[in-house]
Amino acid sequence: xxxxxxxxxxxxxxxxxxxxxxxxxxxxxxxxxxxxxxxxxxxxxxxxxxxxxxxxxxxxxxxxxxxxxxxxxxxxxxxxxxxxxxxxxxxxxxxxxxxxxxxxxxxxxxxxxxxxxxxxxxxxxxxxxxxxxxxxxxxxxxxxxxxxxxxxxxxxxxxxxxx
Amino acid sequence: xxxxxxxxxxxxxxxxxxxxxxxxxxxxxxxxxxxxxxxxxxxxxxxxxxxxxxxxxxxxxxxxxxxxxxxxxxxxxxxxxxxxxxxxxxxxxxxxxxxxxxxxxxxxxxxxxxxxxxxxxxxxxxxxxxxxxxxxxxxxxxxxxxxxxxxxxxxxxxxxxxxxxxxxxxxxxxxxxxxxxxxxxxxxxxxxxxxxxxxxxxxxxxxxxxxxxxxxxxxxxxxxxxxxxxxxxxxxxxxxxxxxxxxxxxxxxxxxxxxxxxxxxxxxxxxxxxxxxxxxxxxxxxxxxxxxxxxxxxxxxxxx
Numbered sequence: 001x002x003x004x005x006x007x008x009x010x011x012x013x014x015x016x017x018x019x020x021x022x023x024x025x026x027x028x029x030x031x032x033x034x035x036x037x038x039x040x041x042x043x044x045x046x047x048x049x050x051x052x053x054x055x056x057x058x059x060x061x062x063x064x065x066x067x068x069x070x071x072x073x074x075x076x077x078x079x080x081x082x083x084x085x086x087x088x089x090x091x092x093x094x095x096x097x098x099x100x101x102x103x104x105x106x107x108x109x110x111x112x113x114x115x116x117x118x119x120x121x122x123x124x125x126x127x128x129x130x131x132x133x134x135x136x137x138x139x140x141x142x143x144x145x146x147x148x149x150x151x152x153x154x155x156x157x158x159x160x161x162x163x
Numbered sequence: 164x165x166x167x168x169x170x171x172x173x174x175x176x177x178x179x180x181x182x183x184x185x186x187x188x189x190x191x192x193x194x195x196x197x198x199x200x201x202x203x204x205x206x207x208x209x210x211x212x213x214x215x216x217x218x219x220x221x222x223x224x225x226x227x228x229x230x231x232x233x234x235x236x237x238x239x240x241x242x243x244x245x246x247x248x249x250x251x252x253x254x255x256x257x258x259x260x261x262x263x264x265x266x267x268x269x270x271x272x273x274x275x276x277x278x279x280x281x282x283x284x285x286x287x288x289x290x291x292x293x294x295x296x297x298x299x300x301x302x303x304x305x306x307x308x309x310x311x312x313x314x315x316x317x318x319x320x321x322x323x324x325x326x327x328x329x330x331x332x333x334x335x336x337x338x339x340x341x342x343x344x345x346x347x348x349x350x351x352x353x354x355x356x357x358x359x360x361x362x363x364x365x366x367x368x369x370x371x372x373x374x375x376x377x378x379x380x381x382x383x384x385x386x387x388x389x390x391x392x393x394x395x396x397x398x399x400x401x402x403x404x405x406x407x408x409x410x411x412x413x414x415x416x417x418x419x420x421x422x423x424x425x426x427x428x429x430x431x432x433x434x435x436x437x438x439x440x441x442x443x444x445x446x447x448x449x450x451x452x453x454x455x456x457x458x459x460x461x462x463x464x465x466x467x
Contacts, residue, residue, distance in 0.1 A: 031229050032276050043268040053230075053276075082274035112343065113231040113367050120364040121238055121371075132244040133237050136282040136298065139256070141264035149261045150403070153312060154453035157269075157403040 026059045028069075031084040036143075037076025041066030044147050049074035054088035223335035223370070226344075229296070232332060233276035236296030238371045239331065240282075243292055243300060243378070250285040250303055250467075258463035259283060262312060263299060263319045269402040270320075271394065272327040279323065283467075288426040289416060292378045293322040295331045304426070306467045308415045312460040313408035313452060316399060321409065324394035330387050334377040339369040382430030389432075389440055396444055405449050410441045 030051050038045035041063045049071070051057060057069035057078070066077045122130065141149075150156070227235075250256075259281045267279035279297035289308055291301040299322045309315040325331065343366035377383065383391075396406040417434040420427060431437075 032274050032278075033233075035274070043273065079274050081272045112228070113234045113363075113370075115234070116360060117364050117367050118234050118238065120360050121367055124364060124368070128238075128241045128245050130237065130241045132249050132282065133240045133298065135249075136240075136280045137277060139260050139280055141260055145261065146265050146268060150265055153456040153459065154450070155265070155403040155456070156450070157401055 027056050028059060028067075028083045028085055029088045030055045030057060030078075030082060031086075031088065032082050035078055035082045037069070037071070037074060037078060038143070039076060041068070041077040043079075043143055045077065045143070047143060048076040051078075056087070057083070221333055221335060222337045222340045224329045224333045226340070227332055229276035233296040235332070235335075235367070235370060235374070236277075236294040236298050238367070239294040239374050239378070240298040240300065242371055242375050243294070244282075244284070247284040247286060247300070247302075250283040252283065252466060254463055254465075255306070255467050256281070256283055258459070259301070259306075259315070259319070262316050263323070265402050266316060266320045266323050266398055266404075267297065270323050270327050270398050275326070279326070281319070288424065289420055289428075290426040291318060291322050293325040293331065294378075295326070295329075295374070297323075297326050299323070299326070302426070303467055306464065308419060309412055309464075310415065311408065311452070312456050313399075313405040314412040314415070315460070316402070316404040317395060317406075317409035317412050320395035320398040320404075321391050323398060324391040325383075325387075327394060328387070328390055330383055330391070331374045331378065333387075334374050334383075335370045336373055339366050339373065342366045342369070379430070385432050388437065392437055392441060393444070396441070396446065400446060400449075403449060405452070406444075406446045407448060410438045413438050413441070 030053055033053050035051045035055075036047045037049040037051060039048045040046075051069075051071045051074070055071060057071045060068040060070055060075065062068075063077075065080050067080055067083060068075065068077050069083075122128070263279060263281040267273055275297040277296055279299065281299045281301070283306065284300055284302055286302040287304045288302050289304045291299070291305050293299050299319065301318065301322070305318060306315070309318060343363060382388075392409060395409055399406045399408065413434040416427065417438070420434065422428060
């Protein structure tokens, strides 16, 4: 009976779309540098895996803003803002996502403002120091840290906490 | 029917649903305004203003990918920090990042390419900036203005809201964007030649200028600030902070901002006007903050 919520979601989507919807695959791409899969549809859920940029994932079910996805043998939940229906073509074996090129509507994206452009910008603007930015990006707050912080401060939404 | 066949059938049916659900964040303001209205969070006037703001969004906001937004944000941040010095206080920085991260998680767009990160800069001015992609900067002067963790959360939620709503990206003029994509339209531009890269960097520099001058000099449109305040209140409610803290910190600002200053006094509507808008919004006060919250706030802000 797992199918029922999905039929509901489809019906809702069709109503919202006013009947005009495009046929897309139920596979989607990760559009952020590193997506963390969670065991439950919440940022407070345990991290159950990682999916890199441009990786295609299969959608299992949808719950509010959260999609349960499968990537290889791993399954878990991702917030919808981590996903796109578009295909992103990562260069095979490329460690630097800035050097990727993309397909379909994203064809221009990998070729747009990327790591190459940043490098050229740095060359032409030697006085602009990226050091503070590199350092601030290193600051990481894990879901566990966030959960403990909210609990310690007694920060609790009436409707069940952070999404 | 086997489970496998069920899943296959489901995947076909899921397709239109996914298309709509995924389109929602990109509908942005309009959807947010309506959702807010339905929940009784945003006044009809505010919803209208937010929709108008949404209609004036430029090409860049419609077309940019999270990866490009990330590179634009880094360069905007580096440019801002070329005239501001970082504040070396690990405890305060960690604390601000913890509060900020919980707000980002409760926001409309919790996932950005490189994530949300927060930096304090060493200045007495009352100021804060949000660069595209989630790099958020606030001054020591702004921190000093906050008397509680909830007030700090309100300031950060307003900046997270600007990121969610794509306001900085919307400041990129259409001509820059057209320029960039004309270059990219060139056949075989998959790996650039030197000249294409140079032209693209010129369009990039122009985009950074558009954004930094908006952040530092001209400020956003009144409607954009109102939209950011409305979304900030929603984020505070979702996470469990007091939405009323935004009006309180604006009250502190009204008291401390110096007319003619080059900070928030220059780039934001008068705090009194923002407080008046917020007073129209209805929300139930949350449970009172436990003493532990105020203790850690004071401890982390020691020396700021």
